[in-house]
Amino acid sequence: MTNQHYGQFCGLARAAEIVGQRWTLLILRDLSVGPRRYSELVAGLPGIPTNTLATRLKELEDEGIVARTAPSGTERSVVYRLTARGEELGPALDALSRWGAGGMREPRDGEIVTTSSITAALRVATGDGIVPADWDTTYNVRVGEVEVHLVMRDGTVVADPGLVEDPDLEITAGPGIRDLLAGTLSPQDALATGAVQIDGDPALFERFANALHVPYSPSLAI
Amino acid sequence: MTNQHYGQFCGLARAAEIVGQRWTLLILRDLSVGPRRYSELVAGLPGIPTNTLATRLKELEDEGIVARTAPSGTERSVVYRLTARGEELGPALDALSRWGAGGMREPRDGEIVTTSSITAALRVATGDGIVPADWDTTYNVRVGEVEVHLVMRDGTVVADPGLVEDPDLEITAGPGIRDLLAGTLSPQDALATGAVQIDGDPALFERFANALHVPYSPSLAI
């Protein structure tokens, strides 16, 4: 019930008491993409025991990191969202994501992608990539069953779940899109090998590949 | 033995499989300050079971994050150090430290500081603070039993365990130094209230306070 403490007056120790709990980082990742209902969290976190999710949500609420909105009026579902304090975890989640992604080559057996994981990954990929202010492009991205869209506008890149109508480019890929983001697979080769399929202007695909970047770890160079 | 996996092809999930293990973040913090022997890690992580430490070190070694140097020749102790891949975790550890420190007010009952926690905290505090290139100042800092020194030189600030001879300023404080780093306690008040004692030029203490900064969380403003 009560979180385990490390007994040290140290920022990292305090953070570890929270994000060191099993499943907590992934719950926070899903909520960082947007508010979620309990059942959506269950669906987006395959394998999580429902009692563990309930416990974590309660702990995060007690810590002031997650806010729970009980159903009222037209809303008839409980909704969980990050508080301001929870949003402040963003840079830490991004840094961890980048580090973990640096060690990712092929998916391990049975590993899946979820809407939230792709959305979060695309957001991280835009972290340090500012695009020209005059780009105004929307992308639909499909990775397996997952559908996400991406908007470049006013010099920013924003990723969100779901598709948009009439995107400028449709991108369909598998996990091999990882190599594209790492820069080890050129946009041309991605199309030539069939690792990625597009429907639209190939020049827009190059924009996509150039604006998004999550390199492999330099220390793990093959 | 084998780490628990989340079954998601996601950077954050991969990171969580490692740093989500109990004690791992604190082990990495201590090693990020410098190479450590097994017994030094035990001493710096009060409460860690020795079998847990041994298991974690083995896991981290298997992951390529920590390297173990067996005793040889004059060296007669096993030494653990971060690998290049382990060093790459630095930004993530810093971001987590900052977030956790933002929520830290008073120490909880029985919470202690360790040499590594103070050293890491001072390093994080200098993260975005570049000091003028012509400053050349050394500080000895004592917080409780813990002794650390800090060197400002060539526009950088470096913190390390232990004391130096003939520092420009000696600083002695308790946990109240946290308020100084947060900016809620002015250097003058810190001295006036006795929260911090110095031996040396008060102007150098102002330099110290101004160069180091770990704010409280804005969303937790009282």
Next chain:
DNA sequence: CTGGATCCTCAACGATACTG
């Protein structure tokens, strides 16, 4: 003395069933 390994206990986690 350092660097662990072993043993036992207990709290946390995991899987599934069930309920307001």
Next chain:
DNA sequence: CAGTATCGTTGAGGATCCAG
């Protein structure tokens, strides 16, 4: 839909012991 309840399994905590 949003959780509890129950129960089995795993990992952490704590003490002790052992080998180089």
